[in-house]
Amino acid sequence: MKRALILLILLLLLTAAGCIGRAIQPAPPTPTATPASALNLAPPAVANGQSQFQKHQCVSCHGPQAAGGVGPQLARTTLDFPHFLEKVRNAIPPKPAYSPQELPDQDVYDIYAWLQQIQAGAKPTLIAPPAVQVQPGQETLPDGPILGMSLWTGLRCDGCHGAFAQGAAQAPALAGLSYPYERERAKMRQTAAEIPEHSADFIHDVVLKRLYQWLQQGAQPLGGC
Ligand code: HEC
Ligand code: HEC
Structure with a gap:
């Protein structure tokens, strides 16, 4: 009787273990990395x-x-x-x-x-992407909408103000700005000495104005300006 009971418990345990064993599926195979030597770089x-x-x-x-x-x-x-x-x-x-x-x-x-080769604590190098470079004296950007996000990230505003201009520890939110452009521009230029990205050398007024419109409309990731 006792032996039968032990056997029954054993059997139950084994079945349970079987169930658990089935429940835990092995992880799907991850693609294996190709060795660098095989990449022909x-x-x-x-x-x-x-x-x-x-x-x-x-x-x-x-x-x-x-x-x-x-x-x-x-x-x-x-x-x-x-x-x-x-x-x-x-x-x-x-x-x-x-x-x-x-x-x-x-x-x-x-x-x-x-x-x-990026040094710890390095300052970003100030290279504006070609799509938003403005020649001295040029007063307008190309016609047609420019993706706001590409100006935003291309000019590295996202690094401090957040990927979606939502604000971050080091800088305020700029999405949905309601102050007039002139005020925002003035506030931004005031801090150009400490924040080179705020300077007119880095972001021309013409570009800033377009970017400002995008920010004011809520900085929609797919929105143009
Ligand atoms: C290195 C960090 C940093 C980067 C990069 C940066 N900002 Fe800022 N920004 C700040 C900080 C900090 C403030 C708040 C300054 C203050 O109020 O003293 C600010 C304030 C501003 C303001 C004024 C907002 C207000 O009402 O106070 C504007 C507009 C602005 N930034 C736009 C931009 C744009 C556009 C870019 C990209 C070209 C940019 N910033 C890149 C840190 C940064
Ligand atoms: C939309 C945001 C986003 C973009 C765009 C993005 N990443 Fe990432 N990336 C992440 C996040 C979040 C992780 C961490 C994911 C995790 O581990 O769960 C990550 C992880 C990685 C990792 C693994 C890091 C590690 O130590 O395990 C590498 C490498 C990487 N990203 C490279 C890139 C490169 C190169 C690009 C551009 C070609 C890129 N990422 C674009 C968000 C992004």
């Missing part, structure tokens, strides 16, 4: 790395000097290149997946090289 071009980082909006989540924001710090990443590449190729929401068609291995390699 040219020596990296650091400057291209920085501009690709801006062009593909990595900057809006990882910050202008890749010191972290919505996404983690990437400057001086300790990942080796194959694993870095694997992370770039796969989506880790909210990080999108980047296909080799939109961002070839070589560009990722350049980004990786740029990230490795």
